[in-house]
């Protein structure tokens with residue numbers, strides 16, 4: 001996003017003709033963050049995430065790929081993913097941002113050494129794609145036999161180019177050195193030469209977008225029109241080449257699109273690229289299309305955490321209002337893409353509503369993607385868990401960690417923006433900054449404990465008396481609008497207020513497009529005090545969001561809360577909130593790097609031995625959603641029932657729930673098979689389940705060790721099957737075993753049919769056995785895994 005910084009810097013410095021965004025970002029280099037909340041995140045990024053990402057690039061052979069490409073051989077086996085090169089570029093990008101505010105000679109040198117091996121891997125005509133170059137006869141299986149052939153499928157050659165340009169420009173800005181920029185220009189020139197409609201050229205568009213944003217930026221930095229032309233070519237030819245899939249947003253011409261569909265990261269990057277090209281070319285058609293798409297997202301496809309991309313099937317947007325919680329995909333990269341898009345829409349239109357979405361995403365569904373210490377990452381960011389989710393130090397597909405490495409250091413660049421004498425204060429975090437307004441530098445200093453309290457002091461210090469229109473964003477959460485549109489609304493009857501004072505005196509102004517404007521001649525020593533009321537609020541979702549019905553989410557200020565297991569000595573998935581809950585807020589300075597904890601009265605429901613529902617009063621504790629999954633794995637929920645229809649009473653004990661479960665692959669999710677929660681139908685992917693993915697074709701098992709010897713004659717299995725996109729199918733075959741007196745597994749006798757119906761209980765009866773343990777032996781399908789919602793035994 002700092003990219004946009006280059007859009008403006010470059011625009012002033014080099015681009016004579018052509019447009020740019022009406023509103024100019026204030027680059028993060030002009031902003032020094034002194035904030036506790038963000039200061040800690042920036043430090044973790046600098047000291048942990050970026051060094052970790054570099055060391056992973058080394059350890060996982062990503063550097064070796066460049067070394068091999070410099071000396072190709074038919075003996076190299078090309079492994080990994082076809083876009084592994086990008087993790088190197090993305091980490092250099094993040095490190096570059098970081099070095100601009102925290103100069104680091106050692107890091108600078110290290111990056112130069114990496115760039116030496118990157119440069120050596122570049123083919124003489126500029127092409128740089130190690131997955132092919134290291135062994136052109138037997139390239140990566142996704143690469144195709146010649147250049148660009150599989151670009152719209154899975155080769156990611158242009159995705160590599162895009163991230164290379166983004167990284168190279170950041171590096172150029174940070175160091176003034178051209179060693180990375182020259183590599184990127186050479187590869188971009190290769191793409192410009194080889195792609196297009198002229199004779200000898202290949203007609204192809206990016207399979208995974210990002211080159212559109214990157215080439216726009218390269219145009220601004222170099223002033224060379226051909227890069228902007230290629231970016232526009234990519235957009236204008238979407239849907240007009242061989243690939244017409246929704247997955248890649250190629251189902252129709254981009255200017256005709258009005259619904260967010262397909263792979264969410266690709267989509268958000270493409271919409272952002274459309275904003276960039278629109279700003280630079282003045283093409284209104286792109287703007288109309290992204291305005292419509294944005295409206296579709298905020299009204300129908302946005303999680304309350306700001307996450308986008310509901311389904312793991314194709315890492316994609318779901319249908320309108322399809323927002324499941326436990327299976328929510330909400331890829332970290334997609335949250336970053338959502339920030340990119342809303343930022344650009346703000347720069348185009350100057351309305352605070354885009355920042356309402358941006359702020360919600362930033363404080364919730366984006367930073368949840370990285371642990372507080374900077375060393376653990378989520379790929380999906382679900383809104384509910386039974387303990388099957390944990391942050392990991394890295395992934396084989398490392399897009400999310402390396403995206404976090406490049407995004408977090410750029411956060412200070414999102415605080416302010418300028419347009420003529422308008423100075424936008426968009427985010428609230430303690431900082432000192434020097435902002436250029438009408439050619440003069442104005443010093444702004446914010447002090448605040450945001451997001452924990454709503455008081456913000458802004459000291460305004462122009463060099464000499466200066467007219468400024470200070471535009472302070474009044475967040476939607478203050479004015480009673482959860483997000484723009486009607487997807488979410490506050491369900492309590494509270495009204496929050498705000499006050500704004502200049503030099504101790506309250507000032508009044510109409511809020512226009514989300515901003516409170518103070519237009520006056522400012523002088524050194526002027527102080528603005530902003531106060532937003534901050535209270536816990538309950539939010540409900542639109543009636544068409546099935547998964548949130550009868551439930552509310554709790555938030556305070558910009559922070560969305562969740563209930564997590566370590567703070568509650570009962571199952572947070574069985575809780576029901578009071579109809580009129582009251583909340584207490586307590587500062588916990590030592591918990592999770594300092595949070596405000598919320599408590600409220602609630603009940604848990606359970607069945608007693610007679611099958612009656614018995615309520616019990618409990619005190620429910622909530623923590624910020626971003627801070628979950630730091631204390632081991634277990635239950636978590638953002639949406640909590642406040643109506644009976646949504647409750648899940650604790651099921652009466654069953655033989656399964658009283659047994660010790662073991663399996664050929666042990667995970668926390670094992671408890672799902674005896675939790676009494678059955679799938680709604682054969683397409684249910686949201687009830688808790690256990691699976692053997694990514695195993696394929698093997699024989700697996702799962703067993704119940706009964707508390708005492710039992711006589712059993714029936715076993716019922718609900719199979720999990722997430723065809724066509726997921727990795728699980730019903731099994732090839734299965735059978736039930738019991739443990740005999742000698743402790744040996746024996747097949748049960750006279751079994752009825754071993755069924756594999758989806759969504760139903762597959763009952764098998766057999767000759768009664770008295771035993772201490774029962775086992776399922778499951779033969780996985782040849783090319784898939786299998787999974788189980790529930791296994792009942794009688």
Ligand SMILES: [Zn+2]
Pocket residue numbers: 331332333334379398399400401403
């Ligand atoms: Zn990702």
